[in-house]
Amino acid sequence: MGVENLxxxxxxxxxxxxxxxxxxxxxxxxxPDSNYSKLKYIISSSVTxxxxxxxxxxxxxxxxxxxxxxxxxxxxxxxxxxxISVVKLNGLLHSDNxxxxxxxxxxxxxxxxxxxxxxxxxxxxTQFLLSILRECxxxxxTIVFVLEEFDLFTEGKQRLLYSLLDALQSVSxxxxxxxVSCRLDADQLLEKRVRSRFSHRKLLFLPSxxxxxxxxxxxxxxxPMDSRLPNDFRxxxxxxxxxxxxxxxxxxxxxxxxYSDSTVSQLLRFLFCAVCHxxxxxxxxxxxxxxxxxxxxxxQPKLEALKDCSVLELYLLVxxxxxxxxxxxxxxFNSIMKEYKSIxxxxxxxxxxxxxxxxxxxxxLLQRGLISFQDNRGQGQSAEFRPVKLLISWHELQQGLKxxxxxxxxxxxxxxxxx
Amino acid sequence: MAKDxxxxxxxxxxxxxxxxxxxxxxAPKAANISQPLTIKDLVFHGESISxxxxxxxxxGRRAQILELVQFLGPLNSxxxxxxxYGGASTGKTSTVLYMxxxxxxxFIYCSCVxxxxxxxxxxxILNQLLLHRKNESGGYLSAKRCEKPSDxxxxxxxxxxxxxxxxxxxxxxxxxxxxxxxxxxRMVYLVFDHLELVREWDKSDSIIPLLFNLYNLLKIPEVGLxxxxxxxxDTFQSDTGFVEPFPVYFPDYTEDDLRQIFMRNQANPKxxxxxxxxxxxxxxxxxxxxxxxxxxxxxxxxxxxxxxGDLVTAPSEDTRRKLFSxxxxxxxxxxNETCTISSQPLIKGTTNKDRNMRKSVFxxxxxxxxxxxxxxxxxxxAKYLLISAxxxxxxxxxxxxxxxDSTGGTDNRKRKRKVSEKSIDQxxxxxxxxxxxxxGTFPLERLLAIYQCITSVGDYSLDDEELQNxxxxxxxxxxxxxxxxxLQLSSLCSAxxxxxxxxxxxxxxxxxxxxxxxxxxxxxxxxxxFPLSKYLYRR
Numbered sequence: 001m002g003v004e005n006l007x008x009x010x011x012x013x014x015x016x017x018x019x020x021x022x023x024x025x026x027x028x029x030x031x032p033d034s035n036y037s038k039l040k041y042i043i044s045s046s047v048t049x050x051x052x053x054x055x056x057x058x059x060x061x062x063x064x065x066x067x068x069x070x071x072x073x074x075x076x077x078x079x080x081x082x083x084i085s086v087v088k089l090n091g092l093l094h095s096d097n098x099x100x101x102x103x104x105x106x107x108x109x110x111x112x113x114x115x116x117x118x119x120x121x122x123x124x125x126t127q128f129l130l131s132i133l134r135e136c137x138x139x140x141x142t143i144v145f146v147l148e149e150f151d152l153f154t155e156g157k158q159r160l161l162y163s164l165l166d167a168l169q170s171v172s173x174x175x176x177x178x179x180v181s182c183r184l185d186a187d188q189l190l191e192k193r194v195r196s197r198f199s200h201r202k203l204l205f206l207p208s209x210x211x212x213x214x215x216x217x218x219x220x221x222x223x224p225m226d227s228r229l230p231n232d233f234r235x236x237x238x239x240x241x242x243x244x245x246x247x248x249x250x251x252x253x254x255x256x257x258x259y260s261d262s263t264v265s266q267l268l269r270f271l272f273c274a275v276c277h278x279x280x281x282x283x284x285x286x287x288x289x290x291x292x293x294x295x296x297x298x299x300q301p302k303l304e305a306l307k308d309c310s311v312l313e314l315y316l317l318v319x320x321x322x323x324x325x326x327x328x329x330x331x332x333f334n335s336i337m338k339e340y341k342s343i344x345x346x347x348x349x350x351x352x353x354x355x356x357x358x359x360x361x362x363x364x365l366l367q368r369g370l371i372s373f374q375d376n377r378g379q380g381q382s383a384e385f386r387p388v389k390l391l392i393s394w395h396e397l398q399q400g401l402k403x404x405x406x407x408x409x410x411x412x413x414x415x416x417x418x419x
Numbered sequence: 420m421a422k423d424x425x426x427x428x429x430x431x432x433x434x435x436x437x438x439x440x441x442x443x444x445x446a447p448k449a450a451n452i453s454q455p456l457t458i459k460d461l462v463f464h465g466e467s468i469s470x471x472x473x474x475x476x477x478x479g480r481r482a483q484i485l486e487l488v489q490f491l492g493p494l495n496s497x498x499x500x501x502x503x504y505g506g507a508s509t510g511k512t513s514t515v516l517y518m519x520x521x522x523x524x525x526f527i528y529c530s531c532v533x534x535x536x537x538x539x540x541x542x543x544i545l546n547q548l549l550l551h552r553k554n555e556s557g558g559y560l561s562a563k564r565c566e567k568p569s570d571x572x573x574x575x576x577x578x579x580x581x582x583x584x585x586x587x588x589x590x591x592x593x594x595x596x597x598x599x600x601x602x603x604x605r606m607v608y609l610v611f612d613h614l615e616l617v618r619e620w621d622k623s624d625s626i627i628p629l630l631f632n633l634y635n636l637l638k639i640p641e642v643g644l645x646x647x648x649x650x651x652x653d654t655f656q657s658d659t660g661f662v663e664p665f666p667v668y669f670p671d672y673t674e675d676d677l678r679q680i681f682m683r684n685q686a687n688p689k690x691x692x693x694x695x696x697x698x699x700x701x702x703x704x705x706x707x708x709x710x711x712x713x714x715x716x717x718x719x720x721x722x723x724x725x726x727x728g729d730l731v732t733a734p735s736e737d738t739r740r741k742l743f744s745x746x747x748x749x750x751x752x753x754x755n756e757t758c759t760i761s762s763q764p765l766i767k768g769t770t771n772k773d774r775n776m777r778k779s780v781f782x783x784x785x786x787x788x789x790x791x792x793x794x795x796x797x798x799x800x801a802k803y804l805l806i807s808a809x810x811x812x813x814x815x816x817x818x819x820x821x822x823x824d825s826t827g828g829t830d831n832r833k834r835k836r837k838v839s840e841k842s843i844d845q846x847x848x849x850x851x852x853x854x855x856x857x858x859g860t861f862p863l864e865r866l867l868a869i870y871q872c873i874t875s876v877g878d879y880s881l882d883d884e885e886l887q888n889x890x891x892x893x894x895x896x897x898x899x900x901x902x903x904x905x906l907q908l909s910s911l912c913s914a915x916x917x918x919x920x921x922x923x924x925x926x927x928x929x930x931x932x933x934x935x936x937x938x939x940x941x942x943x944x945x946x947x948x949f950p951l952s953k954y955l956y957r958r
Contacts, residue, residue: 008493011492011493011496012492012493012496015492015496015497015498016496016497016640018499019497019498019499019640020497020640061659061660061661061662062662066635090636092568092625092628092629092632092636093567093568093569093572093629093636094569096567099567099569102569103569106573149659151659182659182660183659265662265663268499269499269663269665272498272499272665273490273665276489276490276492277489296486296665296666297665297666299651299666299668301504301651301652301653302653304651304668304670305506305651307670308506308670308671308707310703310704310705310706310707311704311705312704312705312706330855332855332857334855334857335851335855351704353705353754353755354755354756356755356756356757357705357754357755357756357757359757360706360711360757361705361706364506364507364706364708367506367507367649367650368506369650369651369654381857381918381932381934382857382918382934384857385855385856385857385858387855405673406704
């Protein structure tokens with residue numbers, strides 16, 4: 001096979017690894033004293049000792065809470081088959097009580113090959129849940145309830161949480177409730193009666209350190225022993241990769257990536273972008289791939305929008321900025337037009353256009369997200385009278401004007417004078 | 420998808436007719452209604468195109484096309500969700516759709532413009548995945564009724580697994596089919612278009628994180644998600660955030676790109692190129708959107724070609740100069756216009772009008788010319804109602820008594836006052852206030868009162884016409900069918916001349932606000948021969 005085909009195969013392998021969270025986070029399971037081992041201990045102890053438990057997994061988005069939980073459950077299902085059944089709920093979908101109970105009933109029915117009736121009422125579903133808990137308790141089978149987006153379940157009356165946690169209090173049931181949330185204060189959102197039934201066990205998932213990141217990158221990118229890849233190609237690829245990873249430049253790129261967002265999912269997106277741009281003819285990754293992936297993922301949308309503005313739109317923005325500097329309370333399209341006219345009168349610019357053309361440019365600015373209306377209430381007013389505000393700062397506007405391809409010099413002068 | 424997919428596609432092809440080569444797929448054949456849909460309908464219809472053809476179809480989009488193709492990657496390779504964003508009319512949707520023509524992979528397209536509520540969005544996606552066509556025998560119902568997000572995710576998972584099984588089975592078969600009906604791979608791509616409109620939905624707090632988290636919720640590696648939006652990702656607000664897709668940016672076209680786009684499919688390239696030399700630069704300063712430029716250029720090009728005898732030969736140097744001097748005044752006029760739609764005159768015989776229009780064209784540039792005629796048609800009572808609404812919004816309520824008293828009162832107003840510093844400042848402040856606050860609101864009773872006053876005044880001045888028309892004009896105010904006036908009022912409201920404001924809780928009645936500009940009101944008054952300026956309150 002030619003180099004290109006091999007490189008494409010390598011690309012395919014790495015891409016599927018990146019898109020597979022269980023592979024990525026299996027790295028964390030190998031670390032000692034990690035959240036993986038702690039969580040596994042909690043759940044397995046409640047399975048073997050037949051007791052009830054509840055735990056919260058907290059941490060920013062993309063740190064692997066759900067992925068680690070999936071790994072733990074997978075391993076436990078292998079170790080203790082037939083002793084665990086899992087019910088998964090998500091706050092985005094099932095925050096309504098009726099939906100949640102229906103979903104619980106559906107999943108339980110699916111697992112135990114019972115017939116699920118869509119028309120069952122709320123009471124019937126509650127009865128079903130209680131009886132299932134009792135039955136499973138008698139059969140020494142633990143039900144694990146996974147509640148993702150836990151903070152969304154705490155809106156409203158928290159009836160579902162109360163009934164679940166209350167069911168845990170009875171002796172006959174054997175259940176574990178695992179809550180996953182990105183809000184670090186998720187347990188503060190619980191009502192008093194719910195919080196008292198909750199064991200205050202929390203596992204904190206924090207973004208990893210940079211050494212761990214380095215090892216994670218190696219774990220993902222180094223090609224494994226695969227029958228489709230010849231050994232010499234694999235060895236050459238891995239060696240080149242290790243050279244890049246040891247390079248100072250690469251460490252700088254990773255550091256810069258972690259300044260803004262140091263979660264694993266950001267790293268995965270970055271690696272995906274770099275791998276997609278791998279040059280097939282050279283047959284391996286290069287430092288250029290990583291360096292070009294960084295600005296693709298760290299975007300500056302307001303600056304991009306400013307660079308795309310036409311000259312008339314830049315005029316309107318500068319007029320708004322000048323009005324802001326003059327400390328008028330609020331400006332609307334009419335006052336901007338007045339300022340525009342005064343600029344034209346004093347500087348005799350060539351860019352003086354009629355009102356409806358300026359209104360169209362004004363609407364373009366609204367669409368681009370550079371300005372917005374100050375309140376949503378004034379729906380009755382036409383666009384010319386509603387107060388607007390700038391969504392970019394003076395510094396951003398100046399940067400945008402400087403990097404603009406055809407910005408007229410008069411605008412730079414006006415900005416500098418007011419600054 | 421023959422019904423849903425290809426009319427959308429041909430619409431895109433029409434809209435992007437300036438961007439693409441002459442489409443070699445013919446107009447979609449009218450699909451047999453009773454024929455069930457197959458997976459072949461999930462693929463872009465027509466001949467497959469190569470990557471070079473794709474890049475040539477979209478001038479200036481080479482980098483973005485290559486990036487997208489690399490992200491989607493080789494066949495059957497999982498991909499992270501993508502977020503394509505950029506300004507309006509930058510070719511995002513057409514590029515993504517034509518890329519699927521090149522790749523010939525099955526995809527589902529839904530736009531948040533036509534699917535304007537969550538239920539319609541969910542059902543549209545499920546219909547396409549389940550290869551269900553709404554037809555008469557089924558009562559035009561969707562395949563599954565789906566309102567809640569929980570039902571949607573469950574049904575979506577089922578539909579996707581079923582579809583992927585079909586695709587896997589299809590892959591096993593021999594691939595000796597014609598290229599136009601080939602279905603590549605076992606991955607399905609979901610394309611969500613116009614995502615920025617979802618922000619304005621009622622349930623946007625839950626729908627936006629749901630859509631962005633869909634990839635994690637489904638946990639099916641054979642699904643690819645592509646989101647297309649005009650707004651960038653930071654404008655999607657969410658309390659607790661969401662999983663971020665990978666951003667791909669489509670910048671606006673540069674001047675050279677625009678030139679390439681407009682030069683496509685031109686019958687006489689040299690002629691059009693010399694035309695573009697004249698118009699592209701000035702118009703580029705105002706707007707960079709292809710749709711707005713093309714609506715401005717097409718009438719200008721017609722004017723440009725007017726003096727030419729034949730449109731086939733390339734113009735020589737002095738022909739070009741001649742054409743330039745002919746076009747020059749029209750350019751500056753057109754620069755100050757946005758899209759103009761001329762309305763048809765009801766009464767023929769408008770030679771007078773044409774002459775008037777010709778004269779008014781050559782005014783000084785930079786000023787939008789207002790014609791004396793209004794270019795819409797309204798009944799007389801509606802015109803009076805419009806004027807009274809305008810007066811009610813402009814004048815403060817306390818002046819009504821003096822303005823509309825029996826003498827047709829204009830004398831009381833012109834009180835001579837000493838012009839002092841303070842009053843000038845006050846005047847400026849009041850002007851600023853009008854500029855900022857806009858037209859005021861008024862209750863219905865005040866509007867009707869002013870209307871009665873004006874029409875009675877109008878009666879006196881319309882005496883001659885009244886005799887001619889047999890008093891038909893004045894009947895409306897006298898015989899006072901109140902419902903007629905209220906009907907007129909509601910049609911003015913729906914035509915956006917008057918808006919219905921919120922009601923004041925103390926007074927309890929709804930308030931209205933007139934939003935016509937002063938020159939429209941003046942024109943309407945002029946058509947009625949009504950002395951509007953006498954009644955306007957000038958501070």
